[in-house]
Amino acid sequence: MKSLTLEFCVGTACHMKGTPDIIAAVEALPPEIRSNILLRLTHCLGNCGAGPNVKFDGILHSRVTVDSLSNLLKRYFQQE
Amino acid sequence: MPNHNSEIARIRREIYTAIADMAYRGSLSAEIDDFPDKFISLQTMRYRCCEHKEKAIIKERLRVALGLTVYEVGKHTTLSEMAKIALSKPLKSSKCALEMLSVACDRCPFEKYIITDACRNCVAHHCCVVCPKDAITIVHNRAYIDRNRCVECGLCERNCPFRAIIQVTRPCEQACAAKAITRDQHNAAVIDCEVCVNCAACIPACPFGSITAYTQIAQVITRLKQTSGPIHALVAPSFVGQFGPRGTPGALRSALLALGFTAVHEVAKDAHKVVTEEAHELRERIAAGDTFMASSCCPSFRAMIKTQYPELAGSVSSAPSPMALQAALIRQEDPQATIVFIGPCIAKKTEAANSAFVDAVLTFEELGCIFVATNINVAAFENNGALDQADALSRGFAKAGGVSKAISCALGDGHNVTMRVANGLEEARDLLKQAVAGKLDAQFLEGMACVGGCIAGPGTLIKPNVAEKLLERYCQS
Numbered sequence: 001m002k003s004l005t006l007e008f009c010v011g012t013a014c015h016m017k018g019t020p021d022i023i024a025a026v027e028a029l030p031p032e033i034r035s036n037i038l039l040r041l042t043h044c045l046g047n048c049g050a051g052p053n054v055k056f057d058g059i060l061h062s063r064v065t066v067d068s069l070s071n072l073l074k075r076y077f078q079q080e
Numbered sequence: 081m082p083n084h085n086s087e088i089a090r091i092r093r094e095i096y097t098a099i100a101d102m103a104y105r106g107s108l109s110a111e112i113d114d115f116p117d118k119f120i121s122l123q124t125m126r127y128r129c130c131e132h133k134e135k136a137i138i139k140e141r142l143r144v145a146l147g148l149t150v151y152e153v154g155k156h157t158t159l160s161e162m163a164k165i166a167l168s169k170p171l172k173s174s175k176c177a178l179e180m181l182s183v184a185c186d187r188c189p190f191e192k193y194i195i196t197d198a199c200r201n202c203v204a205h206h207c208c209v210v211c212p213k214d215a216i217t218i219v220h221n222r223a224y225i226d227r228n229r230c231v232e233c234g235l236c237e238r239n240c241p242f243r244a245i246i247q248v249t250r251p252c253e254q255a256c257a258a259k260a261i262t263r264d265q266h267n268a269a270v271i272d273c274e275v276c277v278n279c280a281a282c283i284p285a286c287p288f289g290s291i292t293a294y295t296q297i298a299q300v301i302t303r304l305k306q307t308s309g310p311i312h313a314l315v316a317p318s319f320v321g322q323f324g325p326r327g328t329p330g331a332l333r334s335a336l337l338a339l340g341f342t343a344v345h346e347v348a349k350d351a352h353k354v355v356t357e358e359a360h361e362l363r364e365r366i367a368a369g370d371t372f373m374a375s376s377c378c379p380s381f382r383a384m385i386k387t388q389y390p391e392l393a394g395s396v397s398s399a400p401s402p403m404a405l406q407a408a409l410i411r412q413e414d415p416q417a418t419i420v421f422i423g424p425c426i427a428k429k430t431e432a433a434n435s436a437f438v439d440a441v442l443t444f445e446e447l448g449c450i451f452v453a454t455n456i457n458v459a460a461f462e463n464n465g466a467l468d469q470a471d472a473l474s475r476g477f478a479k480a481g482g483v484s485k486a487i488s489c490a491l492g493d494g495h496n497v498t499m500r501v502a503n504g505l506e507e508a509r510d511l512l513k514q515a516v517a518g519k520l521d522a523q524f525l526e527g528m529a530c531v532g533g534c535i536a537g538p539g540t541l542i543k544p545n546v547a548e549k550l551l552e553r554y555c556q557s
């Protein structure tokens with residue numbers, strides 16, 4: 001399975017808009033998927049008005065929700 | 081337990097952030113009148129019957145966020161006039177911490193048993209047969225409950241083979257352990273302020289977001305902008321982790337200083353004095369023949385005793401809460417100080433209103449919104465040490481069981497004082513009932529209105545289980 005780098009913004013603006021929940025959702029993934037994800041934290045991704053922001057495989061996604069992230073993950077890991 | 085990611089929380093935070101932003105730029109009176117229009121047109125989702133109702137609700141939310149009660153404004157007071165009233169008030173908390181917005185309440189069904197579409201008008205009619213009051217008849221091919229006869233026994237619900245009869249309770253009423261929520265003549269929910277203990281359990285419970293707490297966001301920001309005299313931040317021990325994995329204790333201190341606070345203190349700093357006093361009092365009371373003593377630090381627990389079990393009022397420890405003690409010490413040292421308590425708690429707003437030392441209260445959520453509005457990113461500051469000095473047992477007050485643990489240590493090894501923790505108001509009610517009957521099997525009763533303690537308070541930003549682990553780590557550091 002290919003690996004994936006996720007960079008979460010834990011800056012205050014993103015934190016107030018829901019970063020804790022999306023990080024918790026990633027931590028709760030089944031181990032066979034979770035082990036392929038490298039989780040990085042950063043204090044700002046420069047798009048504070050549209051949080052929570054996540055860099056998914058190098059691409060910035062804004063207004064991320066637990067659902068939208070799980071869709072991205074599904075698509076990414078099915079592409080093999 | 082607060083739901084940090086609900087639509088209600090999102091709307092609340094947007095409103096707090098907007099108020100903080102306008103107050104910070106000094107443009108509250110100039111801009112706030114246009115806010116409901118702007119806010120509603122930005123929203124892509126609509127919840128209410130029409131735009132006018134949505135705007136009316138937003139206007140009410142803004143009023144409460146400005147810290148104003150219905151009695152302080154008239155029917156036609158504009159938002160800009162409200163902003164002026166709010167900013168001209170002395171910095172002081174209000175007596176009641178929250179308000180039921182009548183226009184936002186959706187008047188949820190209150191009949192306890194409801195017949196649904198699943199009713200097949202069967203031949204057996206178990207519902208009619210079991211009803212002891214003959215309250216059920218068949219109307220239009222379906223069972224019908226005569227409300228005047230129904231005694232809400234629930235037999236019909238249990239006996240329908242199609243489960244066509246359901247039990248419903250208003251979410252707000254269900255959440256309220258103090259039984260303070262009733263209905264007005266139009267069936268809107270109302271809070272009986274004499275009974276309410278300000279625990280704020282109803283705020284996340286109402287799916288329409290009808291209940292909301294008064295804030296001092298605008299007032300505190302305005303005070304922070306004036307450079308007249310020192311303003312101290314007094315931070316509750318449950319702060320650990322609330323501002324995210326990079327919002328470390330040292331970073332939070334720097335962020336508060338950047339916001340304009342002159343000094344940052346931990347509430348836990350001198351809480352060991354409270355522990356010593358409380359343990360001493362407990363020993364004396366037991367020696368004098370008292371059957372039990374209740375802890376005094378949780379204002380909702382204390383209020384529940386006062387309003388619902390007045391015969392136990394004398395059993396509450398006379399020790400001050402750590403907030404009250406720390407604020408008094410700061411004021412002693414610095415008579416000019418303005419003192420702002422920052423914590424997870426809404427009930428502390430009422431405690432502060434009755435205190436000579438605490439001028440304002442902000443929840444972690446309200447403070448977070450202020451940081452966003454002022455472009456202060458807690459995560460960007462360096463992690464340089466603790467927030468302040470305090471011992472582990474005092475910091476442990478933030479978790480249910482922490483007070484008992486500290487008292488137990490202060491009593492010394494081998495003491496034989498029995499202790500119980502009332503974890504949440506439901507449990508508190510049961511244990512207090514036992515105490516009234518003289519059947520409580522404990523000499524010290526620690527009461528926490530929130531299940532889990534302050535780390536699960538209504539003004540928190542992270543899940544209590546995460547907060548608990550981080551608190552433990554901080555206590556050991």
Ligand code: SF4
Nearest residue numbers: 185186188252269286
């Ligand atoms: S749950 Fe909310 S909307 Fe329903 S009755 Fe209670 S306050 Fe009103």
Ligand code: SF4
Nearest residue numbers: 256276277279280282
């Ligand atoms: S006691 Fe608690 S749940 Fe009941 S009305 Fe007051 S704040 Fe709400």
Ligand code: FES
Nearest residue numbers: 009011014045048
């Ligand atoms: S705080 Fe998340 S993008 Fe700036």
